[in-house]
Amino acid sequence: MDFCVAATVKGAMARGLGVTVVEDAHSTLDSGGETAGEIIARHNAEFAGGVTLVTTEELVGG
Numbered sequence: 686m687d688f689c690v691a692a693t694v695k696g697a698m699a700r701g702l703g704v705t706v707v708e709d710a711h712s713t714l715d716s717g718g719e720t721a722g723e724i725i726a727r728h729n730a731e732f733a734g735g736v737t738l739v740t741t742e743e744l745v746g747g
Contacts, residue, residue: 691728704736
């Protein structure tokens with residue numbers, strides 16, 4: 686599951702597109718010795734250099 690989000694974000698970044706990722710709204714399953722939370726945190730850290738990371742609350746103004 687996490688590969689779809691990662692591939693899409695990285696592909697858009699490579700093309701110079703502006704990308705916003707809702708950091709608490711993409712998901713995955715535990716895999717390969719990492720918990721889902723660890724995988725999500727790792728991807729968010731990888732995205733941090735080239736995308737805008739927001740929380741759901743920030744996005745919806747709640």
